Amino acid sequence: xxxxxxxxxxxxxxxxxxxxxxxxxxxxxxxxxxxxxxxxxxxxxxxxxxxxxxxxxxxxxxxxxxxxxxxxxxxxxxxxxxxxxxxxxxxxxxxxxxxxxxxxxxxxxxxxxxxxxxxxxxxxxxxxxxxxxxxxxxxxxxxxxxxxxxxxxxxxxxxxxxxxxxxxxxxxxxxxxxxxxxxxxxxxxxxxxxxxxxxxxxxxxxxxxxxxxxxxxxxxxxxxxxxxxxxxxxxxxxxxxxxxxxxxxxxxxxxxxxxxxxxxxxxxxxxxxxxxxxxxxxxxxxxxxxxxxxxxxxxxxxxxxxxxxxxxxxxxxxxxxxxxxxxxxxxxxxxxxxxxxxxxxxxxxxxxxxxxxxxxxxxxxxxxxxxxxxxxxxxxxxxxxxxxxxxxxxxxxxxxxxxxxxxxxxxxxxxxxxxxxxxxxxxxxxxxxxxxxxxxxxxxxxxxxxxxxxxxxxxxxxxxxxxxxxxxxxxxxxxxxxxxxxxxxxxxxxxxxxxxxxxxxxxxxxxxxxxx
Amino acid sequence: xxxxxxxxxxxxxxxxxxxxxxxxxxxxxxxxxxxxxxxxxxxxxxxxxxxxxxxxxxxxxxxxxxxxxxxxxxxxxxxxxxxxxxxxxxxxxxxxxxxxxxxxxxxxxxxxxxxxxxxxxxxxxxxxxxxxxxxxxxxxxxxxxxxxxxxxxxxxxxxxxxxxxxxxxxxxxxxxxxxxxxxxxxxxxxxxxxxxxxxxxxxxxxxxxxxxxxxxxxxxxxxxxxxxxxxxxxxxxxxxxxxxxxxxxxxxxxxxxxxxxxxxxxxxxxxxxxxxxxxxxxxxxxxxxxxxxxxxxxxxxxxxxxxxxxxxxxxxxxxxxxxxxxxxxx
Numbered sequence: 001x002x003x004x005x006x007x008x009x010x011x012x013x014x015x016x017x018x019x020x021x022x023x024x025x026x027x028x029x030x031x032x033x034x035x036x037x038x039x040x041x042x043x044x045x046x047x048x049x050x051x052x053x054x055x056x057x058x059x060x061x062x063x064x065x066x067x068x069x070x071x072x073x074x075x076x077x078x079x080x081x082x083x084x085x086x087x088x089x090x091x092x093x094x095x096x097x098x099x100x101x102x103x104x105x106x107x108x109x110x111x112x113x114x115x116x117x118x119x120x121x122x123x124x125x126x127x128x129x130x131x132x133x134x135x136x137x138x139x140x141x142x143x144x145x146x147x148x149x150x151x152x153x154x155x156x157x158x159x160x161x162x163x164x165x166x167x168x169x170x171x172x173x174x175x176x177x178x179x180x181x182x183x184x185x186x187x188x189x190x191x192x193x194x195x196x197x198x199x200x201x202x203x204x205x206x207x208x209x210x211x212x213x214x215x216x217x218x219x220x221x222x223x224x225x226x227x228x229x230x231x232x233x234x235x236x237x238x239x240x241x242x243x244x245x246x247x248x249x250x251x252x253x254x255x256x257x258x259x260x261x262x263x264x265x266x267x268x269x270x271x272x273x274x275x276x277x278x279x280x281x282x283x284x285x286x287x288x289x290x291x292x293x294x295x296x297x298x299x300x301x302x303x304x305x306x307x308x309x310x311x312x313x314x315x316x317x318x319x320x321x322x323x324x325x326x327x328x329x330x331x332x333x334x335x336x337x338x339x340x341x342x343x344x345x346x347x348x349x350x351x352x353x354x355x356x357x358x359x360x361x362x363x364x365x366x367x368x369x370x371x372x373x374x375x376x377x378x379x380x381x382x383x384x385x386x387x388x389x390x391x392x393x394x395x396x397x398x399x400x401x402x403x404x405x406x407x408x409x410x411x412x413x414x415x416x417x418x419x420x421x422x423x424x425x426x427x428x429x430x431x432x433x434x435x436x437x438x439x440x441x442x443x444x445x446x447x448x449x450x451x452x453x454x455x456x457x458x459x460x461x462x463x464x465x466x467x468x469x470x471x472x473x474x475x476x477x478x479x480x481x482x483x484x485x486x487x488x489x490x491x492x493x494x495x496x497x498x499x500x501x502x503x504x505x506x507x508x509x510x511x512x513x514x515x516x
Numbered sequence: 517x518x519x520x521x522x523x524x525x526x527x528x529x530x531x532x533x534x535x536x537x538x539x540x541x542x543x544x545x546x547x548x549x550x551x552x553x554x555x556x557x558x559x560x561x562x563x564x565x566x567x568x569x570x571x572x573x574x575x576x577x578x579x580x581x582x583x584x585x586x587x588x589x590x591x592x593x594x595x596x597x598x599x600x601x602x603x604x605x606x607x608x609x610x611x612x613x614x615x616x617x618x619x620x621x622x623x624x625x626x627x628x629x630x631x632x633x634x635x636x637x638x639x640x641x642x643x644x645x646x647x648x649x650x651x652x653x654x655x656x657x658x659x660x661x662x663x664x665x666x667x668x669x670x671x672x673x674x675x676x677x678x679x680x681x682x683x684x685x686x687x688x689x690x691x692x693x694x695x696x697x698x699x700x701x702x703x704x705x706x707x708x709x710x711x712x713x714x715x716x717x718x719x720x721x722x723x724x725x726x727x728x729x730x731x732x733x734x735x736x737x738x739x740x741x742x743x744x745x746x747x748x749x750x751x752x753x754x755x756x757x758x759x760x761x762x763x764x765x766x767x768x769x770x771x772x773x774x775x776x777x778x779x780x781x782x783x784x785x786x787x788x789x790x791x792x793x794x795x796x797x798x799x800x801x802x803x804x805x806x807x808x809x810x811x812x813x814x815x816x817x818x819x820x821x822x823x824x825x826x827x828x829x830x831x832x833x834x835x836x837x838x839x840x841x842x843x844x845x846x
Binding site: 006010012013014015016019022023026065066068069072073076077078079082083086087126439 | 658659660661662664672675676679680764775776777778780781782785786787788818820821824825828
């Protein structure tokens with residue numbers, strides 16, 4: 001695990017993509033099986049271990065370190081696993097195989113886990129302790145995507161990235177057949193029916209950028225505000241995957257039952273009642289449920305709106321141009337009224353499209369998608385063939401009310417803010433977001449908070465209501481749980497308005513008027 | 517005499533009324549005793565300065581020969597007014613000393629200044645000085661700080677230089693002490709070739725060499741193209757156009773703060789090297805247990821953690837809350 005810990009440390013601090021790729025490739029080349037396979041799975045999020053909870057970790061420290069010293073340390077370090085790794089007292093410095101750590105975390109029962117983790121920590125040096133705890137909590141945060149991991153694999157041998165992506169979801173850690181194939185052996189076959197196939201993603205665009213392109217080469221359609229999915233029926237095996245390959249089927253049995261076709265299609269998962277697509281909040285109610293009750297199935301029926309055909313009746317269409325796939329899509333029979341297709345938008349110029357985007361026919365539309373007519377279906381996020389042109393976010397000017405010190409990169413800086421809007425003479429909190437993209441902003445905001453603190457509540461400071469923050473957000477829901485009566489979706493601070501007096505910030509009524 | 521009649525904090529720094537002098541004052545005073553040459557402890561403009569010969573030399577290099585009206589090299593036990601003082605190695609940087617203050621009647625106080633107990637090839641090792649009151653720093657006064665063997669950090673550096681042979685490795689290290697220690701450690705770790713140094717390091721490196729410390733071949737990192745894979749510069753230079761001459765450099769930083777990942781990230785460091793010239797948690801707590809003073813005074817740093825530890829041990833402690841000293845000074 002020493003090499004793995006070293007790799008994690010280097011990846012965590014290395015920003016450049018090519019340097020990350022080299023670090024990973026060197027590690028994979030130098031590390032024997034099965035450790036390298038487990039490391040790869042840990043980095044790509046494919047290692048399904050029992051996630052150790054923060055509560056369990058805190059419990060390990062009870063009696064080892066004085067509570068106050070622990071609290072001061074955690075506050076300083078800003079990360080629980082890292083704090084524990086640093087505080088753990090041991091002379092251990094063993095190079096424990098990664099496989100042993102994985103076996104421990106996957107094979108130990110709940111009751112025995114604290115003792116097993118303690119015994120493991122006693123054997124390890126500081127950076128291995130951190131690696132082990134990150135493995136245990138399932139949170140690597142080293143900024144390495146599964147796609148980058150596959151690029152590093154492709155650099156090791158003959159198989160191309162797309163060949164590897166094709167079989168990736170049929171493989172399980174520690175990937176011995178994959179490494180054998182890369183080393184010159186035979187290609188592993190799909191282990192299962194209905195495998196996930198890499199989804200094609202788009203890059204953001206705006207009107208100025210679009211003007212450089214010929215609109216005649218593109219088609220456009222609405223970007224529906226549901227969940228992007230891949231729906232498959234492969235010889236009777238039905239699957240519903242998220243765009244990252246998570247199996248969503250259990251939460252949507254009604255839709256699985258409706259996949260009466262032979263193929264793999266790309267579309268948007270929605271809640272739809274007859275012709276009416278419901279707001280995202282309705283879909284959210286169905287997400288993450290292990291069992292869905294009959295009442296919920298009736299009141300929140302799942303539906304699929306198809307964008308594209310990947311495999312259809314035994315034929316892989318992905319290398320065909322988009323217009324050919326689209327032609328087949330328009331004549332396809334999906335065998336269920338839960339499934340329909342996403343219509344194309346009529347436009348001749350980009351300004352036509354801008355006019356459509358400015359006034360969509362439904363609130364469940366996030367903007368428009370723009371796709372090149374000749375684009376093949378390529379997994380990943382290739383630059384160019386597909387664009388998303390999202391609707392402009394809504395904004396309000398709010399007043400900073402409370403500040404909390406951030407964690408991670410923002411550790412030590414007051415960078416998490418609660419902000420409010422005027423309701424009569426009072427400010428009512430409406431949301432929370434962090435800010436500070438540059439070190440300069442982090443410092444300025446931190447200084448503002450420290451010099452304008454009026455009260456302290458543990459890690460939270462109440463600040464004089466002086467600073468106006470421009471808050472952008474993607475949507476609004478009425479919410480009886482919030483004091484303000486509204487909940488923002490994806491709120492983020494888009495600008496600091498040092499220039500604007502707090503009295504001129506927006507009123508709560510203004511926000512409420514924006515609820516669809 | 518009560519302890520705080522012998523030494524107490526003032527706005528100018530720690531003041532000793534019976535001897536009428538200040539220790540490491542942050543503003544000009546008639547008489548100053550200086551523990552070591554870092555800029556926040558050793559300032560120019562005092563009427564008289566008493567320090568180790570090496571610290572006096574360093575101050576002259578940094579501020580010019582006229583940094584004070586009168587220099588007095590510390591030697592043995594010296595009487596100043598109604599107290600006697602003596603200087604003892606602190607193991608922090610070249611010339612660094614602890615100052616013992618001994619009144620004719622009353623407790624003996626040792627002001628450690630900044631100190632370190634890890635072996636350091638560029639200075640004399642820390643010497644424990646028995647005392648009634650121990651004045652300690654608490655730069656790394658939390659139990660998360662356990663500095664590793666600096667040679668293992670060098671192994672990381674060497675591995676990175678091999679993994680990215682085409683990329684220059686730039687190490688940020690404070691110009692006095694840390695820079696020379698990093699160079700000496702690199703030599704110990706087997707890096708024999710030329711090491712390039714930023715111009716701000718030149719005179720201080722020369723001084724170390726004059727004092728008999730071998731730093732190996734050093735070349736200036738000021739030319740348009742620098743013929744060395746390893747480059748050392750002061751942290752301030754990393755925000756200046758000086759860095760632009762290096763193609764895709766690996767930015768490293770040598771500091772005890774690099775223990776904490778968020779700190780390394782805030783600095784934009786790609787290769788954090790945990791190399792510290794200050795006591796870490798085991799060292800500071802062991803030192804207090806070893807000296808077993810009646811009272812511990814804490815000058816600067818994360819004093820809350822160390823005070824809590826003293827409380828748990830039943831050792832009397834108080835923070836001096838001195839201002840004007842940096843976390844880890846240059």
